[in-house]
Amino acid sequence: MAKSFKEILSSGEFVITSEIGPPKGTNVEKMVHHIELLKDKVHGLNVTDNQSSVMRLSSLAACHIIKDNGGEPILQMTCRDRNRMALQSDLISAYVLGIHNVLCLSGDHIYLGDHKGAKQVFDLDSVQLIAAVKGLEQGKDLGGNALDGAVEFCVGATATPEADRMDAQLLKFRKKVKVGAEFFQTQAVYDMEKLKAFMEYAMQFEVKILAGILVLISPGMAKYLNANVAGVTVPQELIDEMTGVEKGKALQKGIEIAARQIKQIKEEKICPGVHIMAIGKEEIVPEILAMAGL
Secondary structure, eight states, rough: OOOHHHHHHHHTTTTTEEEEESSSSOOHHHHHHHHHHTTTTTTEEEEEESSSGGGOOOOOHHHHHHTTTTTEEEEEESSSSSSHHHHHHHHHHHHHHTEEEEEEEEEOOOOGGGGGOOOOOOOOOOHHHHHHHHHHTTTTOSSSSBBBOHHHHHHHHOOOOTOOOOOHHHHHHHHHHHTTEEEEEEEEEOOOOHHHHHHHHTTTTTTEEEEEEEEEOOOHHHHHHHHHTTTTTOOOOHHHHTTTTTTTTTTOOOOOOHHHHHHHHHHTTSEEEEEEEOOSSSGGGGHHHTTOOO
């Protein structure tokens, strides 16, 4: 029997997760193709939850499809769209469907997405959502009511090693650990020295950190991240490296950079794993892993 994601985290193996982007619609053919490509090459497949506030197929439905196709799903759950009743209902529904890993996030602001008139909820934040999961594991909902059958999740959260205000970031990191987070998948990291500094702090806690590897596809993407995404900084030398390639070769250079970063993280034992984000280009992940020697 294959190991669960929770067992993989405690096994000492170098942990690899990746993301599956659900479709904006009911055609799941491409998504299923990506699941088939990746399910045997990574330890877990995250499904984004209306990423960037763009309405898509739900993370819960896509995780169920991953499970049906033999993969290990990691449910992403944001607090933006649902109140505490709906969040808890989705959690117990996921557990009944055999989905036993959850990544708890606050969620991107509505103004980033395609439904700018939608009302944000944020009844809970990510720390409170982790606490809610742990309460359900104890057989109680947030109203103090007993459950007829509890849940048992491997609970994850996010961290930002390149945050501008690391004091605030580390405070929230500690809060997430305290309420029960077992693993962290970081936001994109490009500066290995900043990742090392974060890991020096994080290693005092009994949690697993998976470094976020976001594949660069063009110099323009790198510049956009620097200008618009808080907590993500692409060093100028990487931008120059992306700029210096022949026309049409930028994506290949991005693949090489991602593979190089993963190899460095593993060989230098900077952290115990990586989370690879290819954002709509999931088919390149096997090549990245091969180039990284994994």
